[in-house]
Amino acid sequence: MRNRSWTDEATELLRVGEGFRLSDVDAGSHPGYGGDKESGEKDLAEGTEALGELQERLFAIGRVGDARDSVLLILQAMDTAGKGGIVRHVVGGVDPQGVELAAFKAPTDEERAHDFLWRVEKRLPQPGFIGVFDRSHYEDVLIGKVRALAPADEIERRYDAINEFEARVVASGTRIVKVMLHISPEEQKDRLMERLERPDKHWKYNPGDVDERMLWPQYMAAYQAVFDRTSTAHAPWYVVPADSKWYARLAVQELLLAALEDIDPQWPAADYDVEAEKKRLAAS
Amino acid sequence: MRNRSWTDEATELLRVGEGFRLSDVDAGSHPGYGGDKESGEKDLAEGTEALGELQERLFAIGRVGDARDSVLLILQAMDTAGKGGIVRHVVGGVDPQGVELAAFKAPTDEERAHDFLWRVEKRLPQPGFIGVFDRSHYEDVLIGKVRALAPADEIERRYDAINEFEARVVASGTRIVKVMLHISPEEQKDRLMERLERPDKHWKYNPGDVDERMLWPQYMAAYQAVFDRTSTAHAPWYVVPADSKWYARLAVQELLLAALEDIDPQWPAADYDVEAEKKRLAAS
Numbered sequence: 001m002r003n004r005s006w007t008d009e010a011t012e013l014l015r016v017g018e019g020f021r022l023s024d025v026d027a028g029s030h031p032g033y034g035g036d037k038e039s040g041e042k043d044l045a046e047g048t049e050a051l052g053e054l055q056e057r058l059f060a061i062g063r064v065g066d067a068r069d070s071v072l073l074i075l076q077a078m079d080t081a082g083k084g085g086i087v088r089h090v091v092g093g094v095d096p097q098g099v100e101l102a103a104f105k106a107p108t109d110e111e112r113a114h115d116f117l118w119r120v121e122k123r124l125p126q127p128g129f130i131g132v133f134d135r136s137h138y139e140d141v142l143i144g145k146v147r148a149l150a151p152a153d154e155i156e157r158r159y160d161a162i163n164e165f166e167a168r169v170v171a172s173g174t175r176i177v178k179v180m181l182h183i184s185p186e187e188q189k190d191r192l193m194e195r196l197e198r199p200d201k202h203w204k205y206n207p208g209d210v211d212e213r214m215l216w217p218q219y220m221a222a223y224q225a226v227f228d229r230t231s232t233a234h235a236p237w238y239v240v241p242a243d244s245k246w247y248a249r250l251a252v253q254e255l256l257l258a259a260l261e262d263i264d265p266q267w268p269a270a271d272y273d274v275e276a277e278k279k280r281l282a283a284s
Numbered sequence: 285m286r287n288r289s290w291t292d293e294a295t296e297l298l299r300v301g302e303g304f305r306l307s308d309v310d311a312g313s314h315p316g317y318g319g320d321k322e323s324g325e326k327d328l329a330e331g332t333e334a335l336g337e338l339q340e341r342l343f344a345i346g347r348v349g350d351a352r353d354s355v356l357l358i359l360q361a362m363d364t365a366g367k368g369g370i371v372r373h374v375v376g377g378v379d380p381q382g383v384e385l386a387a388f389k390a391p392t393d394e395e396r397a398h399d400f401l402w403r404v405e406k407r408l409p410q411p412g413f414i415g416v417f418d419r420s421h422y423e424d425v426l427i428g429k430v431r432a433l434a435p436a437d438e439i440e441r442r443y444d445a446i447n448e449f450e451a452r453v454v455a456s457g458t459r460i461v462k463v464m465l466h467i468s469p470e471e472q473k474d475r476l477m478e479r480l481e482r483p484d485k486h487w488k489y490n491p492g493d494v495d496e497r498m499l500w501p502q503y504m505a506a507y508q509a510v511f512d513r514t515s516t517a518h519a520p521w522y523v524v525p526a527d528s529k530w531y532a533r534l535a536v537q538e539l540l541l542a543a544l545e546d547i548d549p550q551w552p553a554a555d556y557d558v559e560a561e562k563k564r565l566a567a568s
Binding site (some may be wrong): 060064065088095103168176193197199203210214270274277282284 | 344347348373374375376379381383385387406418473476477480481483484486487488489490491495497498538551552553554556558561562564565566567
């Protein structure tokens, strides 16, 4: 519990464990957080300070010495759930020099010619960095399954391939934080309608958004399958209720803070003679 | 003049034109700005709002329609001059989803096997993005010249190659903003000493920094040659006095704002039938 408005550990409450049912999650709830929007925004600003320092320490150990630690935040969600807001208001609060952001769109012909993990491997964060995937290899078992973009046995194969891939990534020093932002279909309708009502938001709307929306139950089933098959001990899923944007941002910030605190990066010691360098500098 | 503390256009005052002499620039001065540190920080926050909106508009036109516009900020400086602070406090104020950051280190063997512009070409910003180069192809005519990493005639060739390259990049829709952050050697000594005095800054110090520092006059001559040869009408250089960090940040923000205002990106019109989509969404 990092500050007083959290009554419980977000990492515990939001983690997808045995017997998890997505349909039991209330997208409008604020698990573990006793405060309101106002205290949430204050706590977010405080958390940004803490995240900023931890990120700088992580960056420092990645530059000096041979630490291999990094963090990878994977964001998945239905349209309008707020992935962009997480990137902007949570990740955007730390030094951009320590962040590697990858937004995965529909694969190109070249990407499609390779295994689905090929393009993902190339965007893994370097040591010392916080990587963020805005969509990810999970699209290949979400839209891939709902739209039958691959045969059923290939979708099956992918769950195991993902688990093996993530196990290797974790073993190489990366903390993986997998987040599904969970909104209700009613909230999505409001957010899409707002895009249609505001000319400065028209560019964010795509008629295909409504086509996907019509498949809501199929998408929820595909997410449930993802949780059943890929919420592992080394890379668990977290489902974050996201009808309240402020709560979702605060909760993802908590998950990132926990991952960084688990690494607990310390300022690296100088690998040169500090006193000798002071003299050399003074004489220069 | 975007706000009242600017008495003159930064784009005019800081631009490297005919007869420019780097040695005439006072690194501690605040050209065109009548305010102090306090007003500078307030103006920076205000400018961040404006920059954020322009950046989002730029991003929007890059997503929809066929605008090719982008902005490329090139940062060059002696060590400790504050490139990182510009990235963090100026660029870091806008949505990271619209920024592509490239930090160029000493070239790898693979990069060295290609022409010096090969690795740079690959990192040019996509349409709709603000690209930032933390160091750049100019290293190849700065440290490249000072340390004689390439024969003199190759250095000569590079100035022209850079001008041709940048002309092509500009013609393809990219505004190039080239900034040298100019600090005094005395200020650098203070900043390096601070790194040596604070254990949490030791990782930022490298004994090689003093070696480069010893070559200050040679570097200034190499910068002067860069300005003489590559400050072109399509991609002029700006020299920003940087002993006051707050001034340097404010000035670079002004230069970015001017580049974006020159593009003047407008929210794209919907390429779908807004009223029909409202009905379809309402029924979904």
